[in-house]
Amino acid sequence: MGASFGRGGATQFVQDIANTDCLIIQGSNMAECHPVAFQWVTEAKLRGARVIHIDPRFTRTSAVADKHIPIRAGSDVILLGALINQVLRTGSYFEEYVAAYTNASMIVSDDYQDTEDLSGVFSGYDPETGQYDLTSWAYRSRKPGEDDIGEAGPEEHGAAKAASAAGHAHGAAGAPLDHALIERDPTMQDPRCVLQILKRHYARYTPDLVTSACGISAADFAYLSESLVANSGRERTTMFAYAVGWTQHSLGAQFIRTAAILQLLMGNVGRPGGGIMALRGHASIQGASDIPTLFNLLPGYLPMPTAGKDETLAQFLSAVSSPRQKGFWTHADAYLVSLLKAWWGDAAQPENDFCYDYLPRMNGNHNTYQSVLGMIAGTVEGYFLLGQNPAVGSANGRLQRLGMANLKWLVVRDFNLIESATWWKDGPEIATGELETDKIGTEIFFLPAANHAEKDGTFTQTQRMLQWHFKAVEPPGDARSDLSFYYVLGKKIRERLAGSTDPRDRPLLDLTWDYPQDEHGEPDADAVLREINGTYLSGEQAGQALPGFGALKADGSTASGCWIYSGVYADEVNASKNKLPDAQQSWVAPNWGWAWPMNRRILYNRASADPQGRPWSERKAYVWWDEQTGRWVGHDVPDFPLTTAPSYRPADGTSGPEALAGDDPFIMQADGKGWLFAPRGMIDGPLPTHYEAQESPIGNPLYPQQRNPARLVYPHKDNLTAPSFGEPGADVYPFVATTYRLTEHHTAGAMSRWLPYLSELQPEFFCEVSPELAAERGLVNGGWATLISPRSAIEARVLVTERMTPLIIGGRTIHQIGMPYHWGVGGTGAVVTGDSANDLLGVTLDPNVSIQESKVSSVDIQPGRRPRGEALTRLVADYQSRSGATVVTGNDIVNENDEREERR
Amino acid sequence: MSVTSRRGRWGEGWRAAWRDALDGQFWHTQLSGPTDPAKDAGWQAPPPRKGFFTDTSICIGCKACEVACKEWNQLPMDGLGMTGNSYDNTIGLGANTWRHVAFVEQSAEHIAEARVRGARLVDLGMPQVRTEITATPPGVPPMLPNATAQDVSRAPASGIPLTGPGTAASLPSAGEATAPPTSPSDLDAAQGAAERALAEGSVPDFRWLMASDVCKHCTHAGCLDVCPTGALFRTEFGTVVVQDDVCNGCGYCVAACPFGVIDKRKDPDMTGAATAKTVGIANKCTLCYDRISLDAKPACAQACPTTSIQFGDLSEMRERAEQRVATLHGNGYTEARLYGANENDGVGGTGSIFLLLDEPEVYGLPPDPVVTTKDLPDIFRKAGLAGLTMLAGAALSYVGRNPS
Secondary structure, eight states: OHHSSSOSSSSGGGGGGGGEEEEEEOOOHHEEEEETTTTTHHHHHHHTEEEEOSBBBOOHHHSSSSSSOOOOTHHHHHHHHHHHHHHHHTTOOOHHHHHEEEGGBBBBBBTTTOOTTEEEEEEEEEEEEEEEEEGGGGBSSSSSSTSSSSSOOOOGGGGHHHHHTTGGGSSSSSSOSSSSOOOOOOOHHEEEEHBHHHHHTTTOOOOIIIIIIOOHHHHHHHHHHHHHHTTOOOOOEEEEEEOOHHHHHTTTHHHHHHHOOEEEEEEETTTOOOSSSEOOSSSTTTHHHHTTTTTTEEGEOOOOOOOOTTTSHHHHHHHHTTTTSGGGGGGGHHHHHHHHHHHHGGGGGGGGGGGGGSOOOOOSSSOOHHHHHHHHHHHOOOOEEOOOHHHHHSSSSSHHHHHTTTSSSEEEEESSSHHHHHHHHHSSHHHHTTOOOOGGGOOOEEEOOOOOOSSSSSEEEEETEEEEEEEEOOTTOOOOOOHHHHHHHHHHHHHHHHHHHGGGGGHHHSSSOOOOOOTTBBBHHHHHHHHHHOOOOSSSTTTOOOGOOOOOOTTEEOOOOOOGGGTTTTTGGGGOOOOOGGGSSTOTTBBBSSEETOSSSSTTTGBBBTTTSSSSTTTTTTEETTTTTTTTEEEOOOSSSSTTTTTOOOOOOOOOOOGGOOOOOOOOSTTBBBBBSSSSSSSOOSSSSBBSSHHHHHSSOSSOOOOOOOOOEOOOTTTOOOOOOOOOTGGGSSEEEEOOOOSSSTTTTTTTTTHHHHHSSSSSSEEEEEEEHHHHHHHHHSEEEEOOOOOOEEEEEEEEEETBBBEEEEEEEEEEEEEEEOSOOOOOSSSSOOOOGGGOOOEOOTTTTTTTSSSOEEEEEESSOOOOOOHHHHHHHHHHHHHHHOOOTTTTTTTTTHHHHHHH | OHHHHOOOOOHHHHHHHHHHHTTTTGSSSSSSSSSSSHHTTTTOOOOOEEEEEEEEEGGOOOOOHHHHHHHHHTOOOOOOOOOOOOOSSOOOSSSOEEEEEEEEEEEEHHHHHHHHHHHHGGTSSSSSOOOSBBBBHHHHHHHSSSSSSOOOGSSSOOOOSSSOOOSBBBBOTHHHOOOOOHHHHHHHHHHHHHHHHHHHHHOEEEEEEEEEEEOOOOSSSSHHHOOSOOOOOETTTEEEEEHHHTTOOOOOHHOOOSSSOOOOOOOOSSSSSSSGGGGSEEEOOOOOOHHHHOOOHHHHHHOTTTEEEEEEEHHHHOOOOOOOOHHHHHHHHHHHHOEOOOSBBBSSSSSSEESSSSSSEEEEEOOBBTTTTTTHHHHHHHHHHHHHHHHHHHHHHTTTTTOO
16 A cells, blocks of 8 residues: 555544445454454444445355355455456446556557566566566656656666565655656557556456456456445545455555556545555554564564665665655655654764664665574574464474574563474474484573553554553563663663674664663663653753654654654653543544554545545535645644645655645655556566466466466475466366454464453364365365364364355356464464464565565365374375475476466 | 342341231232232332343353353352354353353244244344444434443443444443334235345355343242242342342242242362352352342453343343344344243243243243242142042031931
8 A cells, every 4th residue: 555655554543334335355254353343344334334345255244234245265356356447347446546546548658568568577587586676566767867857767676675575665755756747648548658557457357257256246346346436536435455365466566556556546545534444454564564573664564674775874775765756755865864863863963864773774685484484494593472373373384493493592482382382392393203302402481571551652553553552450470561671672782782892783882772761670662652742852842752753853852752653742742541431532533543643534635625625525525625824634633744736736856845736645656646556666566467376176268368467485394385277287186275363262362262251262273174175175164174284283172164165166166265374383371373374375475565475375175084193294295296386386487488388 | 239238128028928828828929910019028218129131142252241250159160171162162141150151053044934933033022123333313413322342331421422423323321212013014025034034045054043041030039939048039120139148948849930040059169269168059149149249240241242141120121132133133134033031931030031042942042931939829729728628528528327
C-alpha cells in the first residue's frame, strides 16, 4: 500500500467498517483472527451492508458473511485482475476520481515493456541477478534531459532493493521519482498513458480464466463484480479487508497492490466505508514496523543506510527523497536529524552530520530466514528471541531448530519455557536422532517476561492507533518488561565500556540512556513515549514536547524518536491514554487513543471530496473545502495542507508541500497521486502480474514464466522445493496445503497452549480435508493422518468437513488441505502439544518485504500416524527421492521459461 | 443495592415463603404457565426479571463467552480431547462448562428445510413477519443509528446526526412499536419465498451454525422445585442459583432439569481453580448473580464481541428478540425462530431466550421442554384419589359383613 498510496498502513479505522456498503474480506479470516474488530462487520451487516468472504476454506468468517466464494490458494491476482479488467472494459470505474486523483493520465517511458510483450516479465529484468532494473518503468518527462532529479544509479536496481527488502521503506511515504515534470494526457487516451497500459496488461484476465484458474464459477464472479460496482461511486463505498492470507506469498505485496489499483479505479480510497483495512495479526504488529524490529528500517520508515552507497548524510538523504518532489516526504532530512538528536543528544552536531556515521550499514539481506541460514553456516553466533517462538511459528521449523543448534548463545524471553527454549532436549530432531543433546554447543538463557497487564506501554494496532495499556499487577518473580530488559542491558554494556577510547564504542557511550525508573527498577514508559514524540531542544520552547511532525527541523533544534508518532504527546498530554467513551464524542472518535499521522483516522481523506472540494455525496461526506474560512474541514483531521484551495496549482519547479496541487490527495507520494502504475517502489513489477506459487499443482495459465521471477529463493538441502505441475515428480506431493490460525489459540501457542481454558477448546493439532479427499485417501473423521512435504513429515488428527471444497482447475480436481499452526513438540508445562504445521513449509520469500510463502505449499497426505525416530527421516527422504527434488528444483528462476514452454 | 441488604431480602423472602407454606398457602405457588417467578418465590417488590437474549444469527463462534465464564466463575477445565465434531470440543453444558458454543455444519437441503419449517412456525405465535425492513425514508438525511454496536443504551436516543456516511437500512431501535400483526398473506409469501429460493438454487450450498447455550433460568425450574436442601433458590432477579455450601450433592436436580443443564462436578480439580468442596455438588450458571447484583453485565455478555449475547430486563430481551426475528424474516431468512420466548410452554418461558436458525434439536436443545413438577398437583390429586379409593375400598370391604 505504501507504493500505491504513500503510506503502508490501513487506510481506515476499524469502526469505519460499519459505514461500508459492501465489505470484501479476502486473504483474511477476520471473525476468527480479529473477533473484537469483527463487531463492526456485524454492525455494518445490521445496517444493510453486503459482506463477501473469499477464501480457500469456509471459516467462521464465511459463516456470517452473505456469501463465501472458495478460491484456489495463491490465485488472488487473477481474480482481482479480472475485476480490474471488468470495470475497465465496461467503463464502470469512477472516471472523475480516476482522472483527478490517480496517475491514470501519466505517460510512461517509451522504454517500458509489459509482461504481455515479454512473456511474463517486465522490461529491465536481469537474468543474472534475478532482479529488475527499474529505470524503464519511469514516467516520461516533459523536458527530457533538463529535468532529472537524480541519476538512476545502482540504487535503483532491484537487486539492491531486494537485498534491503526495500518495500518496507514505503510504510510512511511513497517512492521517490527521478524527475518532476511528468507528461500527462488528461484525456487518458494516449497508448502510453497508465490507464491504457493497465487495460492492455489485464485484458487476458477474464471471467473464464477466473473459473479455470481460481475455481470460481461465472455466477460467483458476476455476483462479486456486481456487488463491487453497485456499491462504489459517489453515493456508496466498498471496503477491502485483508490479512496475512495476502501477504504470505512469494508475490504477496502484489496481491495488495491489485486491491489498491481496484479501489483507486472504483474511487473508494480516502472515503468513509472505503479503502483497504490491513488487519494486523498481533496487538502491536503495526507498531513493530512503525518503530521497527526489522533489519532494514529506522523509526518512521526511514530506510537503514546501505554500506558503500549511503556513506554520507547527504548521500543518504538524496536517496530517500528528492528535494524537488511533491509532498511532505521532502522533509525527510528533518525527520532523520531529529531521530539522530533523540538518540545521541548533544553528541549529534551539524559538524559530525548529527552522528549519522553511528548508524549501522546494511551489507545484504539480513531478514530472519537469511539469519537462520547464517546460523547454519556459522556466520550468526547469537540470537535474541522476544515474544517469538520460531521453533513452532516460523516456516521450516526444522531449519530453525538446526540453526539454533549451531549458535554460541541464545536468549529466550517469554512467559513460559516455549519450544524455542527446549528444542535441545525434547525437539523433533532429538527424537529422530538428528541432534544429540550433549553435542549441542548452544548456551541458552531463559529470562521470564512480563505480560501486557504487568507493564505500562502502548500497542499500535491495525488502524495505526496507539493505545496505552496500564500496569494492573506487578510481574511475578523475576519477570521483567522488555523495556526494562533492554534498558538494564544497555546500562550494563555501557558500564563495561566506560572509559573506552575505541571509536567503535562511541555509538553506545554517546546514547541518551537516562530514563527515570520506579522503585522496581522499571523505566518510565511515559518518558519513552515523550522522547518518541520529541521535544524542542533550543529557543523559547526548549524542553517542551513538540506539537507534531510539522515542527521538526533539520538543523538539530528538535529531537524526535519517530517522526510519525510526533504529536502523541503534544501539550505534554499522553494522548494514547485517551479513553473517552464513544457515545460522548463524534463517530470518528478522535479521543479514543491516538492514530498516526496527527490523529488522522481515514488517510488521504482529501479524496472524500470532489476536485472542487465538495463532498462526492451528502451520504459519504467526510472532509470538504469550506469557502468561507478558506480551510479544509470535516469529521476528521484533514490529511491535506489545511489552507491549500482545491483550485491551487503550483508553478513548475515548486517542491515539497507547496508543490501539492489542490487535487493531489496522496500527500506522501512524489506526484501527489494514487498509483495505478508504480513507476517506483515495487521491486517485482510496476503492475501486479499473476505468477504461480513456488510450489503449485498447475502451470501458470497466463505466461510461460511460472513463478515470480524476482522472488527470493534459498536453495539448501534442508529447504527443498516440491516439483510443480509439469515437472517430473509433481504427483508425489499432489495436494495444496494452507496454514492459518484459530480463534482459540495465539500464533505459536506461547500465550494459549499453556492456558487450560484455551487449550481445552482446541486441544489437538488437526488438518481439515473435504469428504472427497477423505474418500480418496481413506481418511476418517477424528482419526489420524500423516502429512509429508519435501521438508518434513508430521501427524495430525483429521476433520472431514464440507467446509473444504475441492476445486476444478483446468479440468482437474485440486484438493486443498487446511492446517492451523499453533502446536509444537516439546515445551515445558504446555497443557497441549502436537506436531507443528510450519515444519512442512519451505522458505521462499516475497522480494519487496522478505515475507515467506506460508499460504501455499505442496504436500501428500496418508491415513495413520507418522513413523517415530529415524524411520521418520527415512520417510521424508523416500518421498524426496521419488519426487526427484534437489536443491535446484523450483529455484531455477532464470531458465525455467523455455523448458516450460516446451512442456505446455 | 449492597450485598448485605440483598442477603437480608432473600432471607425475608424465604421466611415469607415458609410462612405461606405453614399457613397452608403452599399450593398457591404456580407450577406452570406465565408468572413472575421472583414474586412467586416470595420476593416483595423485586426488580425487573433479568435474562439473556442469545442471537445465534450473529454468533461468530469465538467462544469468548465460554472462557470469560470460566475465568470469572473459576471453573475447572473440563478435559482435553478432540471430539471430531466440528470445532466443538467441550461437548455440552455441565458442571464445569456453563456457557457452551455448539457448531453445526449443514448442507443446502437442511437450510431449505429449516427455511420452510421456520416460515410455518410464524402462526405458532412466536416470530412475526414484516414485509420489509425499515429503511431511511426518502428526504430524511441518512444517519448512523447508533454510535456503536457495543453499547446501545449509551448512544443518544436520536442517533448521532451526520451529514455524511451511514447506510440506508437500519434496524429500528429497541422499544419502537412492534411489528405489524401477521396476516395469512405474509405467511404464504414467506413460505413461497423459501420454496422459490430452494427451487432457484439461491439457498446457500452450506452453512455453519454457531450458538452459545446457557442455563435457561426457567420460569418454573424443575431443579429448584425438587431440591430438598434449599441449596437452589430463586433470586430477586428471577434467576435460579445453587448455593454450593448448602448443596449436599443428592443429584435430584440433575434428573429434574428438562434441558440437561445442571450437573454434579465429578472430575478432580485440574487447574487449581475449583475448590474441593464443589466436587460432588451441583453446578450451573448463576447468571453471574454476583455481577448483576452490582449492576454489571454477566461475564459472557460482557465478553461477546458481536452482541450475540445480550443481557437486560427480560421483557426488553423478548422485545428485541421478536424484532430481530421479524427483520430476518423480512429479509427472507424464514428459518429464524425464537426459543424460550413462549410463556405458555412447558417451563413457563425461560430467562434465556435464543434466536435459532433451525429446529432446537439441531442445536441439542429439547423441542418441547416440560418442567418435571408441572404435573405435581395432578399427581397429588391422583395419588390422593387413589388413596381415597383404597380407603373407600377398605371401608367397602366391611360393608355388608356380618358383624358376628
